[in-house]
Amino acid sequence: MEKVYIYDTTLRDGSQAEGVNFSLEDKLRIAQKLDEFGVDYIEGGWPGSNPKDTLFFEKIKKIKLRHAKVVAFGATRRPGKKVNEDPQVENLIRSGAPVVTIFGKSWDFHVTEALKTSLEENLQMVYETVSYLKNYFQEVIFDAEHFFDGYKNNPEYAMQVLKAALDGGADWVILCDTNGGCLPHEVYEITKKVLESFPSAKVGIHAHNDSDCAVANSVMAVLAGARQVHGTINGIGERTGNANLCSIIPNLQLKLGFRVVGEENLKKLTELARFVSELANMPLPKNMPYVGDSAFTHKAGVHASAVLKRSETYEHIDPSLVGNRRKITVSDMAGRSNLKHKLEEFGIKVDENSPELLKLVEKIKELEKEGYHFEAAEASLELLCKRHFGLVKNYFDFDAYRVLIAKRHTDDKPVSEATVRLIVEGVKEHTAALGNGPVSALDRALRKALEEFYPNLREVHLIDYKVRIVNESEGTSAKVRVLIESTDGRRKWGTVGVSENIIEASWIALTDSLVYKLLKDEEEGLT
Incomplete structure (x- = not known):
């Protein structure tokens, strides 16, 4: 060739x-x-x-x-x-x-x-x-x-x-x-x-x-x-x-x-x-050839019936050749083999017909419907999979968080303060921190609660933070997807959170980022 x-x-x-x-x-x-x-x-x-x-x-x-x-x-x-x-x-x-x-x-x-x-x-x-x-x-x-x-x-x-x-x-x-x-x-x-x-x-x-x-x-x-x-x-x-x-x-x-x-x-x-x-920070068009979500999607009826018998009836290539997947809107039958391959990358061996694998496939599909995308947030995907199989220990228990934003007429900028309540190794931690924004304050309060128990978290730095509207038509009630990139100086990873509330979406991505660091260090014998 x-x-x-x-x-x-x-x-x-x-x-x-x-x-x-x-x-x-x-x-x-x-x-x-x-x-x-x-x-x-x-x-x-x-x-x-x-x-x-x-x-x-x-x-x-x-x-x-x-x-x-x-x-x-x-x-x-x-x-x-x-x-x-x-x-x-x-x-x-x-x-x-x-x-x-x-x-x-x-x-x-x-x-x-x-x-x-x-x-x-x-x-x-x-x-x-x-x-x-x-x-x-x-x-x-x-x-x-x-x-x-x-x-x-x-x-x-x-x-x-x-x-x-x-x-x-x-x-x-x-x-x-x-x-x-x-x-x-x-x-x-x-x-x-x-x-x-x-x-x-x-x-x-x-x-x-x-x-x-x-x-x-x-x-x-x-x-x-x-x-x-x-x-x-x-x-x-x-x-x-x-x-x-x-x-x-x-x-x-x-x-x-x-x-x-x-x-x-x-x-x-x-x-x-x-x-x-x-x-x-630019949505991938669903109808983009080869790689779009709809590139190999078939609605119920003649197309779906035919493609399930012989895929080439309505598909110009096998979608797996480019890493995409077939989707039948009434009964999505794809995803197991791709996920099985990903699990093997994470060190998890599972039979393709395992009921647990099928449950995980369905869980990921449900999250995707909610607005999750894991392509640039592989750390969140790895945590999701390992949690499903009971391979992530409980590093802390969440109790509560609160974020306050205040600005007086004498202030140049708003002041953000976050308080976090956690239980770490049986100890109740109640911390507060200021930040240059609500997410910054939340991040600092969370770290303050955890770093005494897990000093290696001091190595973690957030290097990027992106927000995207998932369902634009909902206006101010729309869901948002928050993507966070982190590094500890040796590796970089991405985590994601989705919610109607931007603070909650950020909290999900933030906690995943720190838990991922703890998990990887533990797997590598660094803790």
Whole structure:
């Protein structure tokens, strides 16, 4: 099988989507997930453009990735400037990334109107920047910005831009549909012409989705000979988004027979999609192909009856190939095998026909109906499973909590105070604490009650806190899902809580976070 290389730009292009704001910790966690999934390149951002992207490249060096190459993104040198005197080019080198991607103009209209320079100067900018960066990076990738529009307007000049990059030593030239307006037949024909003109070049595709053709355009480019595909998880990105890797990868691997990621890795696709959705704080559309909740859902009637006899009657693939599951709305029969596999990861062996496994499946389904999602909160899932089988000891008994928020006309900010009553090892603990918000106060009071008995909880720090409305139509009575990320300096984990009351949802996630730490330390013999 021929290999197609996947280049993920979720952390750069994806973060430009309206409403998406990844924290540094989000970006590092997503990078690790992408690496585990098997993407070939992870574009981390534009070093020097903002402090977060610069810090990302510093932090990612300390994380050992197993497969993916980290990529720094930037531009060609500026017009009229020497390449070795351009600060943004030097920032790319300082990033320490093994691979760099630079974009340059390939549409003559952009050169004269946006850059306000000559066509010849633009060719020199491309050649000199690529050539210079080849001295510092394992690979240099050139993004030919607006290539398809440029080719349609002035094919000779667009090709000259590619030649300048290749003459400079570019390892890949990427054809970009930056405005997202091209149609699949155009992408196929133009990509073919590029490969006929440069038969030894390694060519890729970078498509945006403004005409809802980004996935189709990417697939057509591969059929024309492109072997690197750029995109984002769930297709997030500026305007209407980027090419959706969650559709492109299975299309290439399952439908066209290309080697993209490992077969076992492909089964993690739905998990990856939901993970990124949670951290982006952007709901995953139910009807998203392959990974959406409704992608393999069948209502009662002809469809449901047929699919239960032969799944291929109304399913284009086996949902388990991408880690999703079939759902029959009146009698959901899926989930046991996936859960059994997860239990084995948690060290729990159970027969697939065990009544306890069936009860756990039903319990998880009920929680999902309430609004729980465990993809980015695996610590809560592990606790749920282990509690079901009696494998989590009772570290403390809950009695009560109370949270007060007060603001007087003389106060600049509200004051939050929480009190917590617990029974720990037979001892009644009644503590109070102030915080910069109600959840902060609750967290401090809870810790104050527990740290005397479990000093290792002092290692735990909350690194992120997200709130999402589960059922938007209910207005102020809607349920909320709280996702908390924690670390003890050695590992990171996510916990989740759901309730109509944001404080209660936070309490559930907070207590799970601390109990998970106690459980894992106990399992590892650290307590």
